[in-house]
Amino acid sequence: MGEVLDFSGVGFRFHGGTGVDDLAFHVDPGEVVALIGLNGAGKTTLMRLALGMLRPQRGRVRLFGEPSADLPDAAWGRVGALVEVPPAYPELTVRENLRIACLLRGGDTRRVEEAVDRWRLAPVADRRFRRLSLGDRQRTGLAAALQHRPRLVVLDEPGNALDPASVILLREQLSRRAGEGAAILVSSHHLDEVARIADRVLLMNRGRLIGRLDTTGADLERAFFERVREDDERRDRDGEGTR
Ligand SMILES: Nc1ncnc2c1ncn2[C@@H]1O[C@H](COP(=O)(O)OP(=O)(O)OP(=O)(O)O)[C@@H](O)[C@H]1O
Numbered sequence: 001m002g003e004v005l006d007f008s009g010v011g012f013r014f015h016g017g018t019g020v021d022d023l024a025f026h027v028d029p030g031e032v033v034a035l036i037g038l039n040g041a042g043k044t045t046l047m048r049l050a051l052g053m054l055r056p057q058r059g060r061v062r063l064f065g066e067p068s069a070d071l072p073d074a075a076w077g078r079v080g081a082l083v084e085v086p087p088a089y090p091e092l093t094v095r096e097n098l099r100i101a102c103l104l105r106g107g108d109t110r111r112v113e114e115a116v117d118r119w120r121l122a123p124v125a126d127r128r129f130r131r132l133s134l135g136d137r138q139r140t141g142l143a144a145a146l147q148h149r150p151r152l153v154v155l156d157e158p159g160n161a162l163d164p165a166s167v168i169l170l171r172e173q174l175s176r177r178a179g180e181g182a183a184i185l186v187s188s189h190h191l192d193e194v195a196r197i198a199d200r201v202l203l204m205n206r207g208r209l210i211g212r213l214d215t216t217g218a219d220l221e222r223a224f225f226e227r228v229r230e231d232d233e234r235r236d237r238d239g240e241g242t243r
Helices: 043-050 094-104 111-118 134-146 164-179 191-197 220-237
Strands: 005-013 019-027 032-036 058-063 079-082 152-156 183-187 200-205 208-212
Touching: 005 043, 019 043, 019 058, 019 183, 019 208, 032 043, 032 164, 032 191, 043 058, 043 152, 043 183, 079 134, 094 111, 094 134, 111 134, 134 152, 134 164, 164 183, 164 191, 191 220, 200 220, 208 220
Parallel strands: 032 183, 032 200, 079 152, 152 183
Antiparallel strands: 005 019, 005 058, 200 208
């Protein structure tokens, strides 16, 4: 099977002029691709385009080899995502929320108890979502995104609000999904963490993908800032003033 997620020439502009341009990349089965960039670089916008939450104004997004606009509902069940806040019913418990998330994606609800254990949610499983700590909410959102064993995983800053033990858990779970053949796209601000989990790291700046970051070097932060600065300087020279 070819690419699970494929962008070619994708552009989207919000009113006011910001947005993303000319995005081209792909994620293959079994691969973890990380997206890094400064605040406002366009990472979340790219993910929303990948998930059909925004429609590209230019170019095309393909999932599982099909244009995303034509993807049948059942195929969306093969996707697991967490972008922005975890979607949940605040008055329902963790367990109830996981069950609903599983059913909505056509998953096997026997997986819910497995997810509760796997994400160490047992102590809060019968607590209402609105009463959870931020980290417990995030782990519930991650469990909901991954429990149905999606073939494509899209996570926007999944390490948000997680304690160090949960960060390790996240890393293990992503490696496991990738090992089982899922294609994984994550955004992050933590360069060291990204270097550990990603097969490829894509750099994003001012709405564009500007290349890959070599994660084998010693000073990742420095390499990152240099690449961003070079891109800024080049674009300012070329008179790309919009962002
Ligand atoms: N709904 C919207 N309407 C107008 N502009 C928007 C909207 N959503 C995002 N933008 C703008 O698009 C640009 C990219 O935002 P985006 O959220 O994709 O960045 P990001 O890389 O995910 O940032 P962060 O690291 O802060 O999460 C920003 O300039 C942002 O202000």
